[in-house]
Amino acid sequence: MKTAIAKGLFNSHPYLEYRKLVSDLLLENKSTGSEQSDDLTNYSTLNETRMNRLDKTMKISEENSVKLKSLEREYIWLVISEGWCGDAAQLLPIVNKMAIESGKIELSIVLRDENDALMNLFLTNNSKSIPIVIIVDKQTGELMGHWGPRPKGAITLIQDYxxxxxxxxxxxxxxxxxxYLHDKGISTQNELLELMQEIDS
Structure with missing residues (x-):
């Protein structure tokens, strides 16, 4: 477990570097990941537009800002993602804003297909669903918890469908x-914060 997380951190990218990686691949008509197809490239292009919009419009609520700033310890959020993933495109801008807002959380993003051992530790119903936010104590390197691949409301929506x-x-x-559009990132903020407060106390 600790080895896979350490390896994941070694292979990870800060948020802006991850965004650049996805953009640069799109210039070559490629997506991240081991599989390449027109569909995946199209999804990546769509996600790029989505993330640009969310980076500008996504807000952390005042109440959540206070909670984020009152975390006692420092953490790393290691997020497993890929550029073609629609859920990741919706959630990463929020997770990034939360990390910045807290001043206590360092965000790193790792690609799923390049980090199989890590992904296999965080399967959802035996599937490699992403994004997964892995919460690591910055000082000790210990795994403290994880969240994902979707907020509860989004999970229910897909299950019912x-x-x-x-x-x-x-x-x-x-x-x-x-x-996601109607939720405005509130569910993700609330669920992640609930988990963080549990861990932090």
Whole structure:
């Protein structure tokens, strides 16, 4: 566990470096990850636009800002992601803003397909769902907890859709993006903060 996390941290990128990596690959008509396809490149392009918008518009609520600043210890949030992932595009800008706001959290992003051993420690129902936020104590390097791949409301939305229609299709993906749009990052902030306060105390 500790070795996989240490390796992940070694291979990780700060937020802006991750954004640049995704953008540079798109210039070559590529996406991050071991698999390449037109679909994945198209998703990455769409996500790039989404993240640019969210970086500008995403706000941390005043109440959550106070909670973030009152964390006692320092942490690393190591996030497993890929440029083509729609959930990651919605969640990374929030996670980044929260880390900056706290002054106690260092954000690092690691690519799923290049870090198999790490990903396999954080499977969701045996699948490599991302993003996953891995919470590490900065001083000790100990794993303190993890969160992801989606806020509870988004998980429920997809589960209900799958129950009714048997698949996660483009309609489901559109519904999910609309859910994120209306939620404005509040669920993610609240869920992550609840977890952080538990860990910190």
């Amino acid at each position: 799958k129950k009714e229609f048997g698949v996660v299709d483009e309609t489901a993906k559109t519904n999910l993006q609309l859910w």
